[in-house]
Amino acid sequence: MDQDVVHFAGGPVDQSVGKVAHVVARVRALVDSGVLRDGDRVPSTRAMAAELGVARGTVVAAYDQLDGEGYIRTRQGAAAVVVGGGGAGTVPSAEGSRATGGGGRATPVGGPATGRGGRATLAGDRASGDGSTTAPPAIRRVPHPGTAVLDARPGIPAVTAISQRDWRAAWRAAADAPLRNGLSDPLGLPELRTQIAAQLGLTRGFSPDPERVVVTAGTSDAISVVTEGLRTLLGRSPRVAVEDPGYPTGRRAVTSAGGTVLGVPVGADGLDLDALAALPPVDAVMVTPTHQYPLGSVMPVARRRSLLDWATRTGTLVLEDDYDSEFRHRGSPVPALAALDRAGSVLHLGGFSKTFDPRLRCSWIVLPAAEDDRSAAVLAARRARGPVVAEPVQVAVAHLLRSGALRRHLGRVRRDAAHRREQVLARVGASGDAGLEARALDGGLHAVVTWPGPATGHAVVDRMAALGVLVAALDDYGVRPGSLPTGVVLGYGALTSIELDRVLGLLVSAIAAG
Known part of the structure; x- marks a missing residue:
């Protein structure tokens, strides 16, 4: 076996507990203790099964769970590798803070990343030079105030979870596109618009x-363009109701863009339609x-129809921001407002920033x-501004859309996000603090802790x-102070399971400090 592959010794799996759970627990313990480090390769499922005396299917299931939890990253045709390992003192550097579900190597606080070591076993920790075992250092305060080590703010997806093969293929396609003399269409390339329409047909x-x-x-560009178009059409500042x-x-x-906002309260079923109807036009x-x-509330279908009926009667335009509908952790998917619209009242807004990569600025x-x-x-407003992507x-x-790469990426991230959701619920629920509550976890990639x-x-x-650690204050989302x-509000889409556990532990302690 290759010298960079970690071997797993330590005896057969204990049959008194679930076999999958036992394999998962063994690998977790090695990562958490720092024996396995970021980038270490783990054995193939077949080799692992032979070492531990279990069926290969048991190891496949264990690796799948560990991948979903963010301990390892598996790829078809390649060796599985540890992600973010190295013990509790391992955090990304300030300049390379990980915004991924499987990013680059992490750097221990107080020193550079260590290289991959020799053989590790399930029987004990990695030994230091004097024969003693090394304990991972505790997290320290960052040396410069304001320097982010872990960015747990909402809106950062698992960018590097995408297959590198798919990512490179997409940019080769861009590089292979023929050069031409001419200006871009302000409305977008026909091929991309076709693929977006097909994606909505499949998912929404x-x-x-x-x-x-x-x-x-x-x-934000989409909202600005719509507001500008309304302002030109109406000849005045458009009044826009917002949540x-x-x-x-x-x-x-x-x-x-010259508009005026009016806040409408939000309840357990989304926007308060009675409060909306009570506003001036x-x-x-x-x-x-x-x-x-x-x-995180979900507007039931009956209320969606009521909103559309109101919009039809009043001639109001509905801007549906469908920002992370791909991530639904509980219940059946709810149809988009645009799918229910029969009167032409809905402008549907979507994009790749919350689900794939915000740096592309493509919506x-x-x-x-x-x-x-x-x-x-x-x-007219879009054409007047010219092409923007x-x-x-x-x-x-x-x-990425045509090849299915984006759908494959979202499938993996959905699995990871479901694990993160359960992790948030378990950690907040186990804190013992009366009244501490995690919300907004039926879908999406963020949680609200109150x-x-x-x-x-x-x-x-x-x-x-x-x-x-960066998180956001819930107060900053309100229209009415207090x-x-x-x-x-914290985002968990970009964090590994180890990083998220670290963030949640610090959060509970920060709240308890009063």
């Missing part, structure tokens, strides 16, 4: 004509019905099937930052 229950798909540089709490960047996009309403941002608007002056105004990026994204104690959300955020429970 409606198949728009690609001509109705408009490529934008992120959701309270809701997406702060979306509110800023409205106001920066509005021109548009912006909602996140599939996974309300940030509280979309789907215009209603029924053409009207509002759709024409949005198209570089053609090579559009070609690469279109290839508590009744004296510690404010911003105080906890500051304490976490001093320890090198309307929200005390809490923080």
Whole structure:
């Protein structure tokens, strides 16, 4: 066996416990103790089964669970490797903070990353030069205030979880695209618009004509373009109802494009429709019905129909921000508002920032099937601004969609996210603190943690930052000051299981400090 592959000795699996659980526990213990380090290769499933005296299927199931938990990363045709190992003192460097479910090598606090060592066994820890075992150091405060070691803010997906083969193939396709003299289409490349329409048909229950798909540089650009189009059409500042709490960047996009926002409370079933109806007339309403941002409520289908009926009666445009509908952890998927729209009231907004890679700045608007002056105004605003997403990026994204690479990536990330969700629930529930609660976990890649104690959300955020962990205060999402429970919002899509456990432990301690 290759010298870089870690061997697993230590006797047969204990038959008194589940075989899969025993294999998983053994590997976890080696990673947690620092015996296995980031980048170490683990044996093949066949070799592991032979060493431990179990069926190969048992090891396959164990590796699958460990992959989902973020301890190892498996790829077809390649050796499985440890991700983020090296003990509790191992954290990413400030400049290379991991925003992935399987990123680069981690650096221990206080020193450089150590190289991969020799043989490790399940019988004991890695020995130091004097024969004693090495204990991983505790997490220290970062040397410079404000330097992030772990970024656990929402909105950072598991970027490096994608297959490197698929990623490189996409950019080869972009490089192979023929050069031409001419300007890009402001509405987006036809191939990308076609692939986005096909993806929506597979995942969101409606198949728009690609001509109705408009490529934008992120959701905030999409909201800004829509607001600008309405302002030009109406000849005044458009009034846009928004969720309270809701997406702060979306509110800023409205106001920066000349619009006015009006907050509407959010309840257990999403936007409060009675409160919406009680507002002075509005021109548009912006909602996140599939996974309300940030509280996580889901708008039931009956309420979605009621919202659409209200929009039809009042002539109000509905902006559906479908930002992370791909991640549904509990219950059946709920159809998009656009799939229920029969009157041409819904502009559907989506993109790749929350599910794939925000650096691509590639999103979309789907215009209603029924053409009207509002759709024409949005198209005019998009054309007036010119193209905003570089053609090579559009070609690469279109290839990821056409080849199935993005769907494969999302399948893996969904599995990882489901494990992270359970980890948050277990850790918060086991804290023993009365009133500590984890919310927004039925879908998506973030959690809201609230508590009744004296510690404010911003105080906890500051304490976490001093320890090198970034989270967001729930207060920052509200339109009305003081309307929200005390809490923080943390993203777990980019963290390994080990990193998330570290973040949650520090969070519970920061809250308990009062």
